[in-house]
Amino acid sequence: QKEVEQDPGPLSVPEGAIVSLNCTYSNSAFQYFMWYRQYSRKGPELLMYTYSSGNKEDGRFTAQVDKSSKYISLFIRDSQPSDSATYLCATTGANSKLTFGKGITLSVRP
Amino acid sequence: KAGVTQTPRYLIKTRGQQVTLSCSPISGHRSVSWYQQTPGQGLQFLFEYFSETQRNKGNFPGRFSGRQFSNSRSEMNVSTLELGDSALYLCASSLRGTSGDTQYFGPGTRLTVL
Numbered sequence: 001q002k003e004v005e006q007d008p009g010p011l012s013v014p015e016g017a018i019v020s021l022n023c024t025y026s027n028s029a030f031q032y033f034m035w036y037r038q039y040s041r042k043g044p045e046l047l048m049y050t051y052s053s054g055n056k057e058d059g060r061f062t063a064q065v066d067k068s069s070k071y072i073s074l075f076i077r078d079s080q081p082s083d084s085a086t087y088l089c090a091t092t093g094a095n096s097k098l099t100f101g102k103g104i105t106l107s108v109r110p
Numbered sequence: 111k112a113g114v115t116q117t118p119r120y121l122i123k124t125r126g127q128q129v130t131l132s133c134s135p136i137s138g139h140r141s142v143s144w145y146q147q148t149p150g151q152g153l154q155f156l157f158e159y160f161s162e163t164q165r166n167k168g169n170f171p172g173r174f175s176g177r178q179f180s181n182s183r184s185e186m187n188v189s190t191l192e193l194g195d196s197a198l199y200l201c202a203s204s205l206r207g208t209s210g211d212t213q214y215f216g217p218g219t220r221l222t223v224l
Contacts, residue, residue: 032210043114043200043215044153051210088153095158096141096207097166102152 003027006089006101014109019076023089023101026070030091030099033065035074038086038103047087048074079108112137114203114216122222128189131219133201135182139214141165141207142184144176147198147218156199159184160207188221196223 006023013019021035032051036044048063050056056063064073072089089101115134123129135142143166144156155168159178176186182203188195198220202213 036215041217043217045215046212049212090153092209095166095209096143096204096211096213097155097158097168098143098145098153098202098213099155100153 002102003099004089004091004101007104008102009104010107011104012107012109013079015079015081017079017108019074019079019083019106019108021074021076021087021089021104021106023072024070025072025091025099027091027093027099028067028070029093032092033063033072034090034098035061035063035072036088036090036100038088040085044088079106081108081110084108114201114214116199116201116216116219118219119217120220120222122224123191124224125191125193127191128187129191129221130185130187131199131201131221133184133186133203133216135184135201135203136214139203139205140182141204141211142178142182143202143204143207143213144184144186145200145202146170147200148196153200156186158207165207191223193223196221 035048038044053067060077062075086103088103141160143158158166178184198218200218204211
């Protein structure tokens with residue numbers, strides 16, 4: 001079992017839709033949870049960062065972490081075509097090594 | 111502030127050759143990590159350097175090695191290239207490389223092994 005499992009894609013939604021992206025993890029030592037966004041032929045860019053359980057909101061993006069169920073979510077409200085990218089969940093524990101989900105490719109149709 | 115830069119951006123090699131990739135971190139960042147990204151395995155951690163010392167290592171064969179210089183710039187080397195080494199190699203930098211330290215990625219070097 002991989003340490004971080006991410007819902008497989010791809011995912012295609014109409015513009016304006018609410019998008020829900022999800023990951024699960026297996027290692028209880030993970031404490032920091034991130035979502036990275038990667039456009040084609042670019043490196044990943046940090047989108048959201050959460051420590052431990054809870055919610056964090058930034059504009060149209062909301063990250064949720066539930067450590068009791070080892071579940072990580074990213075919600076995108078009012079999705080835009082510019083949100084079309086690959087989204088990667090990631091986590092770290094005792095050191096800086098990032099463990100990633102495999103990523104999901106999102107396409108927002110105008 | 112300039113971001114993480116990686117050179118070269120694209121590289122084509124043949125099996126058996128070796129390759130060296132370079133990474134310049136964000137100014138002031140002392141930790142550099144390397145990741146391999148493939149469609150099949152996703153992003154996998156290779157190793158992390160801090161103050162010229164390898165601090166963490168992933169599950170890759172010894173053909174993959176790296177180093178860090180006193181100015182925090184880092185190189186990674188892959189010897190005896192195999193077809194399966196074709197991937198996007200990403201470098202990330204952070205201030206101290208501690209748990210929870212935000213890592214910023216470069217654009218990557220796309221390596222193709224023929």
